[in-house]
Amino acid sequence: MAKIKKIKLNNFRNFKKFELSFNSKTNILFGDNGSGKTNILESISLISKGRGIRNSQLANFIRKNEKKFLISSQLEIDNNSYDIDIFNDYKDDKYKKFIKVNNDSSKESLNFVYSSLSFLFFLPEMERLFQASPSSRRNFIDRFIFSYDKEYNKLINKYKKFIFERSKILKNSHIDLNWINFLENEISKHGLKIYEFRQKQLINLNKQIKDLNSLNKYEFKIELNIQDSFYNSDLNLDNYLVSLHNSRESDKILGGAKIGPHKSDIDARINDTFDASNLSTGQQKTVVLMLILAQCNFLINQKKIQPILLLDEICSHLDVYNRKLLSDMINNLDIQFFLTGTEKSLFSFISTNVNFYNITDL
Ligand SMILES: Nc1ncnc2c1ncn2[C@@H]1O[C@H](COP(=O)(O)OP(=O)(O)O)[C@@H](O)[C@H]1O
Ligand SMILES: [Mg+2]
Numbered sequence: 001m002a003k004i005k006k007i008k009l010n011n012f013r014n015f016k017k018f019e020l021s022f023n024s025k026t027n028i029l030f031g032d033n034g035s036g037k038t039n040i041l042e043s044i045s046l047i048s049k050g051r052g053i054r055n056s057q058l059a060n061f062i063r064k065n066e067k068k069f070l071i072s073s074q075l076e077i078d079n080n081s082y083d084i085d086i087f088n089d090y091k092d093d094k095y096k097k098f099i100k101v102n103n104d105s106s107k108e109s110l111n112f113v114y115s116s117l118s119f120l121f122f123l124p125e126m127e128r129l130f131q132a133s134p135s136s137r138r139n140f141i142d143r144f145i146f147s148y149d150k151e152y153n154k155l156i157n158k159y160k161k162f163i164f165e166r167s168k169i170l171k172n173s174h175i176d177l178n179w180i181n182f183l184e185n186e187i188s189k190h191g192l193k194i195y196e197f198r199q200k201q202l203i204n205l206n207k208q209i210k211d212l213n214s215l216n217k218y219e220f221k222i223e224l225n226i227q228d229s230f231y232n233s234d235l236n237l238d239n240y241l242v243s244l245h246n247s248r249e250s251d252k253i254l255g256g257a258k259i260g261p262h263k264s265d266i267d268a269r270i271n272d273t274f275d276a277s278n279l280s281t282g283q284q285k286t287v288v289l290m291l292i293l294a295q296c297n298f299l300i301n302q303k304k305i306q307p308i309l310l311l312d313e314i315c316s317h318l319d320v321y322n323r324k325l326l327s328d329m330i331n332n333l334d335i336q337f338f339l340t341g342t343e344k345s346l347f348s349f350i351s352t353n354v355n356f357y358n359i360t361d362l
Contacts, residue, residue: 013039023355031359037340121310130276134265188240208294282317315346
């Protein structure tokens with residue numbers, strides 16, 4: 001299992017030169033707004049595929065008026081130590097992210113680190129997850145899938161690429177039928193797989209939530225479902241292809257594709273009665289924390305993966321329910337935590353094995 005032992009930032013965001021060593025259990029970063037707490041969580045999240053917790057453009061990571069950022073971290077994976085460097089460089093006229101493991105950038109080394117590390121995170125905007133756009137909810141679930149299947153983002157990217165190619169062709173006055181048939185076939189195959197991944201993920205979450213509720217006194221029962229007028233259990237390659245074919249005319253006018261997993265929403269039914277969008281922001285935070293805890297249990301028990309939790313501004317709306325959830329996570333899970341908040345005193349309910357870092361003073 002992986003733990004982050006140390007992180008050194010050079011020209012990353014607001015940090016010129018910065019270094020912190022971490023506790024293998026709980027790390028609490030506190031300090032004024034704008035001191036760089038979220039930036040530190042972001043730098044940790046970059047030790048993985050992708051562009052980190054904010055999905056930011058690479059250029060934004062580089063400290064203003066500088067050319068290159070460097071995140072050097074020390075990881076402990078199954079009692080061995082690894083030095084990981086992450087930096088940007090120019091390739092094909094744009095910035096690209098590079099990663100080196102013990103100074104080696106071979107695919108094997110990278111895959112080893114990617115498969116050993118898994119992050120789950122909470123961001124303040126998730127307090128409105130069920131009032132935000134459907135894409136926020138899709139991304140939330142997709143990141144859960146990515147937490148145990150590092151190839152899943154490739155599937156999503158390919159699917160989007162095929163949709164984009166089909167849109168381009170539909171705009172032409174002369175349509176190459178062979179090419180569009182090929183694309184629709186690929187869209188259907190990839191689309192079905194995405195539906196299947198998401199459906200499985202939601203079934204797992206629903207089950208884990210039930211188990212959690214049978215052992216603990218949490219505020220909500222939660223039932224997640226895909227909401228999508230096109231998706232049903234009879235959907236297969238043949239009827240998917242027919243539907244895509246039939247929507248060519250309208251897709252030509254409106255652009256994109258009107259059916260498929262990129263149009264799905266995820267709905268969350270609370271206590272069998274109402275939708276989570278009716279909850280207050282603090283209550284939505286309870287639901288999100290329950291889902292994160294459920295996913296932790298799923299990863300640890302079913303996938304034998306020990307995630308690292310990055311919980312940003314976690315102490316707002318911390319009523320008894322959210323406090324219990326947070327203490328249950330920290331006390332019951334043997335994984336590493338990074339928490340942020342504006343004041344040290346907000347975290348006084350967490351006592352064991354904690355390091356505090358005052359970011360304002362650094
Ligand atoms: N590329 C950059 N260069 C310099 N400063 C940056 C860059 N990107 C963000 N910042 C600064 O980082 C600060 C925000 O840090 P953040 O981690 O969001 O703070 P908080 O402690 O509130 O979470 C802001 O003051 C912002 O101007
Ligand atoms: Mg912040």
